[in-house]
Amino acid sequence: MVKNIIDVRNLSKSFDISSKKPGLKGTIKHFFRRQTKSLKVIKDISFEIKEGEIVGFLGANGAGKTTILKMLCGLIYPSKGSISVSGYLPFRRRENFLKNITLIMGQKQQLIWDLPPIESFYLNASIYDLDKFEAKKRIKKLSEMLEIDDELFIPVRKLSLGQRMKSELLAALIHEPNILFLDEPTLGLDINAQRNLRKFLKKYNKETNATICLTSHYMKDITSLCKRVICVHEGAISYDGKLDLLLKKLSPVKEILIVCRSEEDAIKLENYGFTVKNKNKNELTIKIENNSITSSLKTILNNFDIEDLFINEPPIDEIIGKVLIKKDYDI
Amino acid sequence: MNLRKYLKVYKKFLHTSLASELEYKANILVDLITAILSLVGSIFLLSIFFQNNGYIGGWKFEQALIIQAIYTILNGITNTWFNPNLTEIVKHIREGTLDFVLLKPIDSQFFISLKKINPSGFLEIMLGFFLLLFCIKINQINLSLSFLSLSLITISCSICILYSLWFFISTTTIWFVKTWNAIEVLRSFLYIGRFPLNSFSFSLRLFFSIFIPIAFITTIPSEVFLGLSQLWKILLEVIVASVFLVTSRKFWLFALKFYSSASS
Numbered sequence: 001m002v003k004n005i006i007d008v009r010n011l012s013k014s015f016d017i018s019s020k021k022p023g024l025k026g027t028i029k030h031f032f033r034r035q036t037k038s039l040k041v042i043k044d045i046s047f048e049i050k051e052g053e054i055v056g057f058l059g060a061n062g063a064g065k066t067t068i069l070k071m072l073c074g075l076i077y078p079s080k081g082s083i084s085v086s087g088y089l090p091f092r093r094r095e096n097f098l099k100n101i102t103l104i105m106g107q108k109q110q111l112i113w114d115l116p117p118i119e120s121f122y123l124n125a126s127i128y129d130l131d132k133f134e135a136k137k138r139i140k141k142l143s144e145m146l147e148i149d150d151e152l153f154i155p156v157r158k159l160s161l162g163q164r165m166k167s168e169l170l171a172a173l174i175h176e177p178n179i180l181f182l183d184e185p186t187l188g189l190d191i192n193a194q195r196n197l198r199k200f201l202k203k204y205n206k207e208t209n210a211t212i213c214l215t216s217h218y219m220k221d222i223t224s225l226c227k228r229v230i231c232v233h234e235g236a237i238s239y240d241g242k243l244d245l246l247l248k249k250l251s252p253v254k255e256i257l258i259v260c261r262s263e264e265d266a267i268k269l270e271n272y273g274f275t276v277k278n279k280n281k282n283e284l285t286i287k288i289e290n291n292s293i294t295s296s297l298k299t300i301l302n303n304f305d306i307e308d309l310f311i312n313e314p315p316i317d318e319i320i321g322k323v324l325i326k327k328d329y330d331i
Numbered sequence: 332m333n334l335r336k337y338l339k340v341y342k343k344f345l346h347t348s349l350a351s352e353l354e355y356k357a358n359i360l361v362d363l364i365t366a367i368l369s370l371v372g373s374i375f376l377l378s379i380f381f382q383n384n385g386y387i388g389g390w391k392f393e394q395a396l397i398i399q400a401i402y403t404i405l406n407g408i409t410n411t412w413f414n415p416n417l418t419e420i421v422k423h424i425r426e427g428t429l430d431f432v433l434l435k436p437i438d439s440q441f442f443i444s445l446k447k448i449n450p451s452g453f454l455e456i457m458l459g460f461f462l463l464l465f466c467i468k469i470n471q472i473n474l475s476l477s478f479l480s481l482s483l484i485t486i487s488c489s490i491c492i493l494y495s496l497w498f499f500i501s502t503t504t505i506w507f508v509k510t511w512n513a514i515e516v517l518r519s520f521l522y523i524g525r526f527p528l529n530s531f532s533f534s535l536r537l538f539f540s541i542f543i544p545i546a547f548i549t550t551i552p553s554e555v556f557l558g559l560s561q562l563w564k565i566l567l568e569v570i571v572a573s574v575f576l577v578t579s580r581k582f583w584l585f586a587l588k589f590y591s592s593a594s595s
Contacts, residue, residue: 015591075430077588098436110431114351126343127437129336155354 005179005211006049006072011081013042013067013235041067043235044081051178052209054201056216056226056243058323064235065215069181072213073103086179099128102177106187109168111156117167118152121174128175135174142170146200162193169200180204182214186221198224219316231323239323250319253287258300259308260284269304282307340437341445348415348447362451366410370403370458387530397466397553401486403459405548406521408490411452413497416444420501429590440583444498463556472556485552485565488572492548493521495575498583505586521545547571 017039020030042064049055057065070076071083074090074097083090088097111120118139125135143149146166151159159167165185173180182201186194198221205212216222222229222243229246231239239246253275260266260282270276274286274296288296293311300306352359377399381392390398420443423429432442467474500517523531523545531539539545547568554560 070430073434075433076591093433095436098434101434103430103434105430108426108428108430110428112347112351114354115347119347119350123340123343123347124435126336126339127435129333129339129436 002050002052004048005051005086006047006213007082007084008048008072009046009082011042011045011068011071011083012040012079013064013071013076014038014040014079041235042071042078045232045235045237046081047230047237047240049211049213051211052205053228054205054212054214054226056214056222056229057232058215058222058229058320059232063232065232066183068232069103069183069213069215073101073181074098075103099175100177101179101181102172102175103181104168104172104183104185106165106184109156109164111164111167111171113157114155116153116155117159117171120156120167120171121152124171124174130175138174138176139170142173145203146170147196162189162196165189165193165197166200169197173204176208178208178210180210180212182212182216184216185214186216186218194218194220201225219320222320223316233323246323247316247319248290250322251290253289254293255285255287255312256297257283257285257310257312258304258306261305261307265304265306269300272303337437337441344446345448349450352448352450359451362449363454366407366451366455366458370455370462373399373403390530393466393469394553394557396462397470397556398549400459400462400466401489401549401552401556402521403462404456404486405459405489405493407452407455407457407459409452409493409497409521410455411449412445412447413494414452415447415449417494417497417501419443419447420498421504424504424590433587433590439587440498440580444494466556470557472558478555478558481555481560481565482552485555485560485568488568489548489552491572491576492568495572495579498579499575502579502583502586505590521548 015038016036018030018034018036020026045068057068059065067076071078072085072090074085074093077091086097086100088094088100090097111117112123121139122132122135125132125138130138139152143152146169148163148166148170151163151167156164156167169185180201185201186197189197201212201214202225204210212225214221214225226243228241229239229243230237231246255277258266258269260269263282266279266282266284269286270279270284274288277285277287279285297309300309374396377395378392380387381395385391387395420429423432423443429439429443432439435442466472472478496517523539551560551564551568554564
């Protein structure tokens with residue numbers, strides 16, 4: 001049985017946030033008497049993650065995804081509740097715990113700006129107490145997986161965003177962590193760079209059985225990497241489960257565009273009893289529930305003269321968009 | 332603590348920051364020229380103060396030069412290590428890049444205090460030493476083992492006090508986010524360290540001894556060089572330095588509990 005590597009129980013986090021009214025009067029008032037209020041950004045959440053799992057955290061901006069990741073890796077102290085990551089209390093930041101994890105943030109960088117990435121890799125290798133031979137071996141292996149070679153010797157400031165992100169990944173993985181916290185790793189990357197990064201993460205997970213916790217606003221990252229998602233809405237978990245179940249729940253019907261050989265057939269099909277969305281001469285779009293697609297298609301192909309047929313998946317962004325604004329999904 | 336690992340990491344810090352700085356040759360050259368001009372200007376200013384009066388606060392010009400030499404060494408250390416690293420703490424906290432430091436299996440205070448060096452500060456340290464050697468000659472100071480050990484102890488204590496003060500202020504960034512001004516005020520106070528403590532009024536002496544112990548930083552080591560120091564003063568400096576160092580360490584660890592990281 002696969003063991004739980006992350007265990008979160010009744011976790012809450014509050015921050016003191018100051019607010020300021022607009023205008024000069026508001027600024028002066030804010031300077032002398034700052035009004036702060038305690039804002040509960042994470043509300044009593046519980047979940048566990050198994051070793052080797054890739055879990056996507058979904059939620060609107062400010063929902064609390066990054067705060068959860070930062071508490072899991074020990075950067076922020078929780079206000080309430082308990083967290084266990086790999087058997088450690090993250091916020092104690094014990095050396096052995098830190099050697100097991102890594103955090104990659106798409107909008108922040110740790111590479112030394114004026115030097116080639118290779119210098120940062122060797123610096124990190126010394127921090128993780130790796131000898132030169134081992135560091136060299138790991139850099140070679142990871143650079144092959146990430147398909148970067150010449151870029152290792154070019155100053156970071158001269159690299160493209162995609163090349164920089166790959167180098168950031170290499171710097172963050174040189175110690176071969178078994179838990180990866182990725183906060184929007186594909187942010188700002190072009191489509192090819194995004195695809196390469198996803199390919200790499202998949203491969204890394206397969207080869208090392210590393211656990212990956214990922215937040216991203218690019219749905220392609222989530223759909224191609226994560227079987228399980230945790231949806232966060234205003235600091236609380238609104239859904240925790242399989243991604244395909246969520247998609248089925250949110251989009252119970254599929255649209256099928258059918259091109260009939262004649263207009264007569266189209267009329268016959270229109271009156272057969274399917275839910276018709278629209279009809280145009282010999283073409284019509286019908287809606288079929290996910291669980292009866294096979295039987296419905298069989299009926300259509302057996303009883304009508306069909307020239308062509310297209311099954312349209314509803315756009316994933318649209319479906320996930322519903323998740324971001326809904327409070328609870330009971331599946 | 333694994334000392335071998337820390338030495339290895341520090342060697343890497345030296346290598347990477349030197350390599351980074353050497354990317355900008357012109358900047359290094361300007362820094363070097365500034366260091367030389369700054370020392371010449373300071374000595375010139377000091378000589379003006381002594382022009383009409385042979386003594387200030389009971390110190391001759393040749394003796395006051397020792398303070399200038401120690402100040403130059405300390406300023407060199409400030410520019411080599413403290414300035415590039417400790418001012419960066421504010422940036423780390425504001426931009427949230429302290430996250431990367433805190434997640435490394437290495438002491439975070441060690442990392443943020445020593446990661447960078449500014450090579451041009453070395454020149455100031457060397458100039459300060461040359462000036463000190465010159466002062467030893469003109470003040471006819473006898474070099475003995477006890478003298479050398481006491482000088483080393485007092486200068487080391489001065490470095491600790493200076494570092495702790497600076498680090499303490501930078502740490503408050505975790506709550507106040509921006510503390511550039513406080514650091515600038517500290518730097519301005521340090522200029523006072525170029526003059527003998529006795530040249531100030533009693534109330535100012537008290538202020539610079541108790542609240543902001545600038546007096547300890549240059550005056551006590553200088554007194555050691557001139558054979559004017561008293562044992563209680565040296566002991567007091569050691570105690571002050573130890574208290575400052577330990578307090579700044581504890582304060583940093585305490586402050587980290589309030590670190591909320593920057594939003595993404």
